[in-house]
Amino acid sequence: MTKAVVVDDSHFMRTVISDILEDAGFDVVAQAGDGEAGAAAVAEHDPDVVTMDVEMPRMDGIEAVEEIMARNPTPVVMLSAHTDDGAEATFEAMEKGAVDFLAKPGGEVSTEISAHGDALVEKVRSAARADPASAGDVSATDEVVAADHEYVENPTLIVGASTGGPRIVEKVLSDLPRDADLRVLIVQHMPDGFTERFAARLDRRSEYDVSEAEDGMRIGGGQAVVAKGDYHMEVAGYGNGRLRIRLQQEPQLHGVRPAIDVTMETAAETVTGPLTGVVLTGMGKDGAAGIEAISAVGGATLAQDEASCSVFGIPARAIETGSVDDVRSADEMGKAILDTIREDG
Structure with missing residues (x-):
């Protein structure tokens, strides 16, 4: 069974996401309310995949992805607010090694996430098969010069x-x-x-x-x-x-x-x-x-x-x-x- 860790500062969202994943056959081995606790949960449980909120107290999703990739490389799917700031933060997290993302409906904690359950499951299932080492392994750009x-x-x-x-x-x-x-x-x-x-x-x-x-x-x-x-x-x-x-x-x-x-x-x-x-x-x-x-x-x-x-x-x-x-x-x-x-x- 595919093991997952769910990280979100909203208890409601953690519960909804966990229920969706468990109904789809995932084993949610841990939940965490901030990035620091999320990174610790990944280190402890060694999951196959992580869902990660972007905006959280103590340690945000970007920092948490960086920590996870440094200590326990694991495929991460970001859950992002559907806003300009949310989009920019999501791309920064992907620079750190996250493999995919899903936009939260309306950019808010909402029961609408349940309506996007199929998309969430598809993203997480795909990410669980990803190679996190490849996701974070792109060399710095070399200068290309030609006439x-x-x-x-x-x-x-x-x-x-x-x-x-x-x-x-x-x-x-x-x-x-x-x-x-x-x-x-x-x-x-x-x-x-x-x-x-x-x-x-x-x-x-x-x-x-x-x-x-x-x-x-x-x-x-x-x-x-x-x-x-x-x-x-x-x-x-x-x-x-x-x-x-x-x-x-x-x-x-x-x-x-x-x-x-x-x-x-x-x-x-x-x-x-x-x-x-x-x-x-x-x-x-x-x-x-x-x-x-x-x-x-x-x-x-x-x-x-x-x-x-x-x-x-x-x-x-x-x-x-x-x-x-x-x-x-x-x-x-x-x-x-x-x-x-x-x-x-």
């Missing part, structure tokens, strides 16, 4: 990720030099309200101009967009080296929206210039069909290796299609992408 003339004209890059993805996406994008002049589309499984903050973080930490996708926007060289939460992102047009984006809310695909496959498949149909598809850490099979589509039109395809993935689901399913050109670690992925768009590549 303009080394790259093909008008290259497009599609990056897809899920569980454990934000830190890896940030690493990959920060390794890409502006003079590569890529048009970058990022599909990270993430709810609405968090994708805008994620885009802002990527914008600060890379040479690319990064924003959250908007319906009808056009993307040129040196620009990157993050698919908006709860919307599929399509490539609806391509001309003069610029992509046109369409957002739509057709039913979820593979249980998610945005879906990696939607963006990759429409890019394969629409983009006539150089095209590279990359799938990173995450649970499920979203991205496999997209990688096949990109490969079928002569595009380059890459997948993250198992050793550096938090969850080797999405890359594994893509590799199984036989359409992945190369498998690389998170640290090597930036260089691998650049290799696909070099004039002599």
Whole structure:
């Protein structure tokens, strides 16, 4: 039976979360009311997974994740307020090694969490299979320098990720030099309200101009967009080296929206210039069909290796299609992408 520790400063929330997990077959071996007690409970009980509130007294969730990863590396799912501050704190916790998060309904302690029980169980079950060492093991960015003339004209890059993805996406994008002049589309499984903050973080930490996708926007060289939460992102047009984006809310695909496959498949149909598809850490099979589509039109395809993935689901399913050109670690992925768009590549 999968062992879990529940950490939240609200007794009500601890009880509700524990009941949901126990009803799903988890063994909740301990509850804690702050980060310090939570880290101690992890050390004592050695659970398979932890749910962690962000805002708590004595030691908050960010500090607790850092403590857990230093002493007893364990997969952690953050429960975050659906606010700007909550989103930023969640990304900081993921930098420290948390593998995934779930937004609390309304950003408040509420019985509505019960209505999100299935999503909570899915997140925790997926996280329990994650490798916490991989989640926290991304090397500092190395400077990438190259001259303009080394790259093909008008290259497009599609990056897809899920569980454990934000830190890896940030690493990959920060390794890409502006003079590569890529048009970058990022599909990270993430709810609405968090994708805008994620885009802002990527914008600060890379040479690319990064924003959250908007319906009808056009993307040129040196620009990157993050698919908006709860919307599929399509490539609806391509001309003069610029992509046109369409957002739509057709039913979820593979249980998610945005879906990696939607963006990759429409890019394969629409983009006539150089095209590279990359799938990173995450649970499920979203991205496999997209990688096949990109490969079928002569595009380059890459997948993250198992050793550096938090969850080797999405890359594994893509590799199984036989359409992945190369498998690389998170640290090597930036260089691998650049290799696909070099004039002599």
